[in-house]
Amino acid sequence: MRVAINGMGRIGRLIFRRLFNDPAIELVAVNDIMDPQNLLYLLKYDSVYGTFPDELTLAAGNTINGRCPVRVLQNPQPVTLPWKELEVDVVIESSGRFSSRVAAGEHLLAGARKVLLSTTGSDDIPLMIYGFNQAGISKDTDIISPGGCMTNCSVHLLYILNAIGIETAQLHFLHSYTSRQELVDAPHKEYRRGRAAAESIIPVPIDLHHSLERVMPGLKGKLLSLSTRIPVANGAMADFTVQLSREASVQEINKLFRVAAAGEYKGILDYTDEELVSLDYKGNTHSCVVDGSLTSVVGRHLKLIAWFDNEYGFTSRMIDWLHYWKASGF
Numbered sequence: 462m463r464v465a466i467n468g469m470g471r472i473g474r475l476i477f478r479r480l481f482n483d484p485a486i487e488l489v490a491v492n493d494i495m496d497p498q499n500l501l502y503l504l505k506y507d508s509v510y511g512t513f514p515d516e517l518t519l520a521a522g523n524t525i526n527g528r529c530p531v532r533v534l535q536n537p538q539p540v541t542l543p544w545k546e547l548e549v550d551v552v553i554e555s556s557g558r559f560s561s562r563v564a565a566g567e568h569l570l571a572g573a574r575k576v577l578l579s580t581t582g583s584d585d586i587p588l589m590i591y592g593f594n595q596a597g598i599s600k601d602t603d604i605i606s607p608g609g610c611m612t613n614c615s616v617h618l619l620y621i622l623n624a625i626g627i628e629t630a631q632l633h634f635l636h637s638y639t640s641r642q643e644l645v646d647a648p649h650k651e652y653r654r655g656r657a658a659a660e661s662i663i664p665v666p667i668d669l670h671h672s673l674e675r676v677m678p679g680l681k682g683k684l685l686s687l688s689t690r691i692p693v694a695n696g697a698m699a700d701f702t703v704q705l706s707r708e709a710s711v712q713e714i715n716k717l718f719r720v721a722a723a724g725e726y727k728g729i730l731d732y733t734d735e736e737l738v739s740l741d742y743k744g745n746t747h748s749c750v751v752d753g754s755l756t757s758v759v760g761r762h763l764k765l766i767a768w769f770d771n772e773y774g775f776t777s778r779m780i781d782w783l784h785y786w787k788a789s790g791f
Contacts (some may be wrong), residue, residue, distance in 0.1 A: 462485065462486050462487065462550050462551065462783060462786070462787045463487045463489050463547065463548055463549050463550045463551075464480060464486050464487065464488050464489065464549070464550065464551050464552075464553065464783065465488075465489055465490040465491065465492065465542075465544060465547065465549045465551075465552050465553070465573070466488070466490075466491045466492070466552070466553045466555060467491075467492045467493075467539060467542070467552055467553065467554050467555065467556050467559070467568065468492070468493060468554065468555040468556025468557065468558070468579075469491055469492075469493035469495065469500055469503070469504075469555075470555060470556070470557070470640065471639075471640065471772060472555045472579045472772065472775070472776060472779075473491070473493070473553070473555040473556075473579070474503060474504055474507070475507075475510070475772055475773070475776050476553055476555065476579075476776050476779060476780075477491060477504060477531075478504065478507075478510070478513055479776060479780060480780070480783075481515065481527055481528070481531075482515065482527075482528060483780070485784060485787060486783060486787075487529045488527075488529055488531050489529065489531065489532065489547050489548075489549060490531060490532040490533075490534055490542075490543075490547055490549070491525075491531060491532075491533055491534065492533075492534040492535070492536055492539075492542055493533075493534075493535065493556075494535050494536075494537055495535075497519055497523045497533045497535070498519065500533065501517055501518075501519050501525065504517055504525075505517050508694060509694055509695045509743070509772070510743075510744070510773075515527065519533070532547070538567070539552075539554075539559060539564075539567040539568050539571055540567040540568075540570050540571050541571065542568070542571045543571070543572075544568060544571040544572035544573040545571065545572025546572070547572075549572065549573045549574070550573070550574050550575060550786075550791060551573065551574065551575045551576070551577055551783060551786065552568040552573040552575070552576050552577070553577050553579060553779065554568065554576050554577065554578050554579065555578075555579035555580075557579075557580060560578055560580050560581075560582040560583060560586070560606075561582070561583040561585065561586070562583065562585040562586055562604065565578060565582070565586065565604050566604065569603055569604070574603065574791060575603050575604070575605075575786060575791060576603065576604040576605075577605060577607065577779060577782055577783070578604070578605070578606040578607065579607075579775075579779065580606065580609055581606050581608055581609050581612060581672050582606035584675070586604050586605065586606045587602060587604075587605050587606065588605075588606050588608060588612075588672060588675050588676055589605045589606065589607060589608075589782075590607065590608050590612060590613055590616045590617075590676055590778075591607060591613070591729070591778045591781045591782055591785070592613075592617060592726060592728075592729035592730075592748065592778070592781075593616050593617065593620065593676065594676060595782070595785055600789075600790070600791065605782070607775075607778055607779055607782055608672065608676075608778075609669075609672075609775065610697065610748075610769065610771040610772070610774060610775040611632075611634050611636075611667070611669050611686075611688070611697075611699070611771075612669060612672050612673065613748040613749075613774070613775060613778050614634075614697075614699050614748050614749040614767060614769050614774075615632055615669065615673055615699070615701075616673065616676060616677065617721075617726060617729060617730045617748060617749065618699070618701060618718075618730075618749060618751070618765065618767060619673065619677060619680065619684075620677065621717055621718060621721050621726075621730075622703060622705070622714075622717070622763075622765070623677075623679070623680070624717065625705050625706060625707060625709050625713075625714075625717075626705060626706025626707060627680060627683060627703055627704070627705065627706065628683065628704040628705065628706055628761075629683050629684070629703070629704045630680075630683060630684050630685075630701060630702065630703040630704070631684075631685050631686075631687075631701070631702040631703075632669060632670065632684060632685070632686040632687070632699070632700075632701055633686070633687050633688075633689065633699075633700040633701070633702070634667075634669075634686075634687070634688045634689070634697055634698070634699055634700070635689050635691050635697060635698045635700065636665075636688050636689065636690055636691065636697040636771060637690070637691065637693045637694055637695050637696050637697060637739075637771060638658035638659065638663075638690045638691070638692065638693070638694070639658075639690070641654065642654050642655075642656075642658040642663070642690060643655050643656065643657060643658060644657060644658060644659070645657050651665070651666075653665065658690060658692065659692045660692065661692070662689055662690070662691055662692070663689065663690040664687060664688075664689050664690075665687075665688045665689070665690055666687065666688075667686050667687065667688045668686070669686035669688075670684035670685055670686045673686075693739060693740075695739075695743055695770060695771070695772065696739035696740065696742055696743060696768070696769075696770055696771065697739070697768070697769055697770075697771045698739060698766060698767070698768055699749060699765075699766065699767040699768075699769070700764070700765075700766055701763075701764070701765040701766075701767075702762070702763070702764055703762075703763040703764075703765060704761055704762060704763075705761045705762075705763055706761070707761060708758075708760060708761050709758060709761075709763070710758065711756050711757065711758050714756050714758065714763060714765070715732070715734075715751075715753040715756055718730070718732045718751040718753070719732045719753070722751070728746070728747070729747060729748050729778075730747060730748060730749055730750075730751070731745075731747040731749075731750040731751070732750065732751045732753060733750055733751070733752060733753065733754075734752075734753045734754050735754070736754055737752070737768070739768060741768075742768045742769060742770050743770055743773070744770060744773050745768075745769065745770045745773060745774060746773060746774060746777040747769065747774055747777070748769060748774050748775075748777075748778060749767040749768070749769045749774070750767060750768045750769065751765065751766075751767045752766045752767060752768060
């Protein structure tokens, strides 16, 4: 499989690092308007995941040397990218700018066979959550959204809980700060996002519940969601408050997730009773890890806590999609 990445932000660079030595994937090009030397620097040195263990050098013609030479492009218009010339099978669209059907479709017009977004995308793009509804994809599907880190965490938790029955659920994510916040106080159309990200706990409205209703229509009108950004650079904790359809014990709830983690959801969801903190999940490949030590129930009122690495866990599902496409012959 020949893969290109458009947009070398946090997700694009982490995908690069993880695909660089993947024997099943040939990473052939990356595209970003930043200076190639600056890109090389950011690929080598990462404040969250540390120094890249392999040597990265920029050769003549802006090519990063490695197992497969990677061309570095600087084109702001995807439709003019050389995907046909490079025989690109899949473009990972991680710029955040081309998330509608028409915009992402520019990669197809440029010659790519498939496009995998790194975000939820618009409603005209299929929302496919790996480990949940990937079997619904057809060979004709050429653009998909794998959701986001919070969507991938939520879908599995809610689906498993729905075996008991969900009347309502409030989904709250304590999430590390992101590039869409300010480092120091500054003007922003969302006033709170303009406050210094490393200095405050900052509530941020999200539309996660709308995305979840797209893939789980049976929960329509039963969900609300909120993200609170906290002063850490990586990691997240999902705090779900759920009104169940019947009473259930802590032991029953935890058993549901322990069995799922060891069986059908192995590699996607995990379970632990250890008393860990967010830093302990850095580099964890699961979409979520249920913390059984924090499960609590009052009558039909459940409090469920799960952890995840918002970057590493999500990119793991994106890589799962690449391998799934490859195994199914695209």
